[in-house]
Amino acid sequence: MLGKISAILECSRVFSLPMTVMSWLVIFTYSAMYSGNILNGILALIGVCFAHLVTNILDDYFDYKNLIKQVGFNKREYLKNTQKTKCRYLIMGRISVQELLTIAGVYALIAISTGVYLFFKCGIGVVYFALAGAIITISYSFLSKIKLSEIAVAAAYGPALFGGVYYVMTKTYSKEVFLLSIPTMLVTVILLYTHTIMDYEFDKHEGKKTLANSFKTPAASLVILKWLTILAYASLPLLCIFDILDWQVFLVYLTIPLAVDLYKSMKEFAADPASIPPHKWYHFPMENLMGAPSFMIRIYQSRNLMIYFSIIFSLAIILGIV
Numbered sequence: 423m424l425g426k427i428s429a430i431l432e433c434s435r436v437f438s439l440p441m442t443v444m445s446w447l448v449i450f451t452y453s454a455m456y457s458g459n460i461l462n463g464i465l466a467l468i469g470v471c472f473a474h475l476v477t478n479i480l481d482d483y484f485d486y487k488n489l490i491k492q493v494g495f496n497k498r499e500y501l502k503n504t505q506k507t508k509c510r511y512l513i514m515g516r517i518s519v520q521e522l523l524t525i526a527g528v529y530a531l532i533a534i535s536t537g538v539y540l541f542f543k544c545g546i547g548v549v550y551f552a553l554a555g556a557i558i559t560i561s562y563s564f565l566s567k568i569k570l571s572e573i574a575v576a577a578a579y580g581p582a583l584f585g586g587v588y589y590v591m592t593k594t595y596s597k598e599v600f601l602l603s604i605p606t607m608l609v610t611v612i613l614l615y616t617h618t619i620m621d622y623e624f625d626k627h628e629g630k631k632t633l634a635n636s637f638k639t640p641a642a643s644l645v646i647l648k649w650l651t652i653l654a655y656a657s658l659p660l661l662c663i664f665d666i667l668d669w670q671v672f673l674v675y676l677t678i679p680l681a682v683d684l685y686k687s688m689k690e691f692a693a694d695p696a697s698i699p700p701h702k703w704y705h706f707p708m709e710n711l712m713g714a715p716s717f718m719i720r721i722y723q724s725r726n727l728m729i730y731f732s733i734i735f736s737l738a739i740i741l742g743i744v
Contacts, residue, residue, distance in 0.1 A: 429516040430525060435478040437710070440725055441579070441613055442474045443467065444732035445606050449584040450591070451736040452602060455743040458591030462540060466587045469536030470555070472529045477559045479526040483519070484563035486512045489628065544590045551586030558582065569633045575614050580607035598666050605661075605674070606735060608654035609728045612684075615650060616724040619643055619688060620695070620717055641692040644685070651681050654731075668742035674734050680704065680727045687720055699723070 450463045511517050517525075541548040558578045565574045584603035588596055618625065618634040622643065626635045637643040658674055661667040687699045698715045701708065708722045 429511050432712075433479060433482060433511050433517055433522060433525065434475045434529075436475075437721075438478065438613075438725070439471060439474065440729050441610050442471050442583075444729050445579045445583055445603075445610060446470060446587060447736050448606050448732050448739070449587045449599060449602065451739045452599065452743075453588050453591035455739060456592060458588070460591075462543060462590040463587060465536050465540060466590050469533045469540070470583060470586075472533040472536070473555055473559055476526050476529045476533065477562050479522060479529070480559070481563045481566065482512070483522055483526070485628075485630075486519070489513075540590050544593050547589045547593075547595065548586070551582055551589060554578075554582045555586070566632065567630050569631050569636060571618065572611050572614060572633055576607050576611050579610045580604065598664070601660060601664055602666055604657045605654050606728070606732055608650055608657065609731050612647065612650045612654065612681075613721075613724040613728050615647055616684070616688060616720060619647065620691060620720060623695075639692070640695075641689070644688060644692060647685060647688060651685060655681070667739060670738040670741040671735070673738050673741075674731060676734060677727060677731045680723075680730060684720070684723045684727055687723055691716065691720060 446463075446467045450458075450467070453463060454460060512519065512522065537548060537552045541552075555578065558574050562571065562574050565571055580603040581600050584599045585595065588594075588599045615634065618632045619640055621632070622635050622640045625632050633646060634640070634643040637645075655675065655678065658671050661671050662669060683702075690697045690699065696716055699719050701719065705719070705723060705726060707726065708719060711718045
């Protein structure tokens, strides 16, 4: 029983949920400060989280179907080389394809039920944002193969998430929340891009075209990571310029050392994929290295950057509006 639960958590990639929760926290805090409906905001979080888990499962499902169609696919050799989190549970038989689709169905049912409830509570706007999320969820696996995964994530964690949560909490639309979404949206894309850099060779071998492997080497692809980081922090003053937040937003600059640390860590990975970054106290939390410390420590570094960035950002919203 415990083994099956562990496999379900692995195939759902629950370790990636903080990217959704933390993005939600920013717009939830902003909406709550303007008398938004707290319960509706929490229900939106439940729906978005389960939609996120469905996306993870469908991404693995379609990757797995493509893998087994490849001529000369050898399960034993693949298990030697693949990242520990990539379709491994399917190839090892810990979960069957039917079980995987059943899990995805349960998650989708929860997400849809939440959306239906919010539709009756808040109005037609829920349908617009839900449709945007559904299109991204269904098409993400395809988009990730044609260098558009970063665009899909930016749309999902920017206008779709921020606009949707603000709408269900206030029953209004706001251009300001789209600007508010830019910093955390970019930090979320950094998390995804970090993953694709480390999957550079695997994706190339499987014929998957990503933004990272469009460069000649993993080291060359780091230029995108550098500019995403610069833009994330450079976008913060815009919130003051457009009078959305006050000077407190600059507290987020306290996370710059974490961003620099991640970039240095990825430079080491580009030079030697087997290198293991030193485990420092401010890297917490790092709950499960899944037997792949070189990969997972860097995933957790990028995820935790997003966590700390969003928490301080939310605090800045409270301080700036109170």
